[in-house]
Amino acid sequence: MQSNETILKVNHLKINFNTYAGTVKAIRDVSFDLKKGETLAIVGESGSGKTVTTRSIMGLLANNAVVEGGSIQFHGKNVLKMSQKDLEGLRGAKIAQIFQDPMTSLDPTMRIGRQIAEPLMVHRGVKKEKAMSQALEMMKLVGITDAENRINDYPHQFSGGMRQRIVIAIALINYPEILIADEPTTALDVTIQAQILNLMRELQDKISTSIIFITHDLGVVAGMADRVAVMYAGKIVEYGTVDEIFYNPKHPYTWGLLSSMPTLDTHSEELASIPGTPPDLLDPPKGDAFAPRNPYALKIDTERQPPFFKVSNTHYAATWLLHPDAPQVTPPKQIIERQKKFAEMQREAAAKNQHHQIEEEEEQQ
Template sequence: MSETKEQILKIRDLDITFQTTAGSVHAIRGVNIDLMKGETVAIVGESGSGKSVTMKAAMGILASNAKVTGGTIEFSYHHADGTPQTVDILTKDKKWIRRHINGKRIAMVFQDPMTSLDPTMTIGKQIMEGMIWHFKTPKKEAWDKAVELLKEVGIEDAEKRMKNYPHQLSGGMRQRVVIAIALACNPDLLICDEPTTALDVTIQAKIIELIRRVQKERGISVIYITHDLGVVAKVADYVNVMYAGKIVEKGMINEIFYDPKHPYTWGLLSAMPDLDTADERLYTIPGSPPNLLNEKPGDAFAPRNQFALEIDDKADPPMFQVTDTHYAATWLLDPRAPKAEMPPELKERIARMKKEAKIDDGE
């Protein structure tokens, strides 16, 4: 770990507003994310918290009614001859991004494989397309590479599957094909947007394992977008917890799981299904996410926060530093704030998780 890691993605003060018929929606509010080469960062939060929008901005594929009102997205990569380059993606036009970034250096695995695959094209053609477009790979070579990729992502009878259409495959196989397409141009960064949502639990585990294996073998960086903290525990090095377009807590995986500081993170961890809990009902965070059409002063989470202080209605909390790698935006960390403990049920659950982790480590 002593070697200094190379930074691949650096997002600073990203601000995005959507123009809608009802008015402007301030969807992303000052987001900062760092990603190093070979690492996995997870972005966690409820639907609508801004996870996917942030990453679509990094790929230059925002909707036409989105306006970036501030910030930078610096992406660092190496050219074929080894010379390093860092670009601010927000300053580039769509054509340049398509040619140099999308699929070639940053690839995305979307939620639903059926919407990201072309139903009129064979699987083989869809995997070969990127190689031919970006690298002018000869057809025969692209075909052989595509067959290898299908084998790499665990699809049996790859030669035969190349001629199949998406509807002829199961959901799990389609998701594997989407991953093969994403890997076709050997990208530096793989963004996985809820890659297991539409799949059953056993297939989910296999897809997660597949992404982990590919990452290890190829040394690529991965960003996971998910609302499922169970998935995060298996894959991430660092976690960013997002709420209402802001990052409210970030830290290393163990810090977020075993020593969370933000009441929203407490809620997310409490909402994870747990077989050992005495309570028969599954915990849910009260209330619902705010409507970003009418922005209110103060902390966006305050109306749902049982630990909210008076200041939460007046001022947005800054990021308080807990350790060198752990930060949380909650007034509870202010030295003047009354002491608030995490709910006792969550405390017990974390103690159990720690114990299980120790057992696993000792196996």
Template structure:
């Protein structure tokens, strides 16, 4: 039985805007186990980043947590004061953001920036902290680490800057590392290197990872479990194999069909029709109904519960109700499943 390190229960987060109250996260519940990589996947605006910022206590001033619990190591983070959260952020839960340049101070050498959280949280001397920074540079594979500790952020490539940000996040050996779209701004080759690095680091330091992305293909090789989010809710959750090989929610089907493959026979990439819901006034019934070509009459009136498919696999769609007609998985997804299997085997071969 896996040991939970994080548990989110019925989390509701909203933002007050000039247009009204945006219900950004609506009843999210999930767990993160020790040493696990959990991917949060979904289109922009689905609530992924807001969920993560809620864990970190980093919501903007107009944001508020309306109800719910975020239990970390047996304690509810929502009951912590800002000062108490400052002691947790960076030390026990760390976060890597999408653009490394916004996370790095352009006027300070990267060595000092990596050493800073070590001095703050671990109370080491400057010389000891710099030794730790050097170890971290080696861990994240920065070439010529002794020399490059004295460099400034602009002297590194985008991929190397992201490695430095990961080094800063790992400086205090956090129990949880949250990576919010860490590869989106990078080219495909560098993206693969960063993903490989994160999986390698996880094995070495035994941290738990929450990986946020809009691209299901990115998580194929690094995630243990996947939570698919839409309209501020989790609509499907399961192991990575269950989500890729036995997807049950039409939205997950759409995300899979949107994945490009090397042998794509279609003239253009599939795009889910329509646009995400307006969370100022969420629709009644199933949140995905207006974009779902398989929608049933009941979808317009009642929100579907989380149907249990296996001990680890759940999906919120009326298509799983015993009274619903049987819908076959779109054929175009089968090709992507074969491609996923090929990519996964290639990744294993590469890692030995």
């Protein structure tokens, strides 16, 4: 159940990587927050900075990474200033992560029961017998069939979908406050993908964990997230509730992502693509990084980075198209259809609220 308590706050985060070719400005002033019990999806193409952002929350940056500025506040404590010992106490206990490929996350030489139980023994000092008993319960909770007999099996004896369930069990055994899921369903087929997403939703309801869900697939986000942050070239370019991003997007990059996503109504010739490639972050552009790929780009886009413009109390987008003096542009056909649906949803919600108010007033009389 989502609450209004903010447990994580990322402020003006800037991260560079020192390479032989020069300094890569990977994260360029990223800010967002996470509330207790909510799911925040971070979406964008490969290389947009999604994984680097979330690895910094765990204190898992590479040796050549340099935090140029900003802070990551977890319950008011700056993760970036924590000692190695404090970080080790944080990882797996209060903040856990599910990685993309379960086979690289599991020790092939260790039985899975022991792997699930290990975080309990390391972080909470639970004795082996009790930890194994709790591992068995967690195996059942994540839907591993015949758990009593399979607790002593090795990772290679499980299917890809079952291995991902084991990784989720390891991440959740300590009931962490934040679960970071880094493309957790990419390596799975569509049917297993749906099962894993349903499982994560069910477990979130049971243990009130907040989830940061990283994906390049907007289709996965629709039924999973409460809020969405769209990333491009190391910056968040739009964020809002899942309905606002899906049905009333304002940034041309979000338009491109949504237009390239097939739906049941899509005809094969209608599917769009975003032209060009993301910019080289060794030398980021002076203006809007998306401008060279943006068919709606204005002259100012090549000269100045756009600030965030407010669309609603929960919806902001960094595009000069929202400036009062900007010319009116017509979004792609798919986006216009989405905006019509959004307006219809808002009308229905308003009518429903009005109906409830009338009923309450009648009851009071």
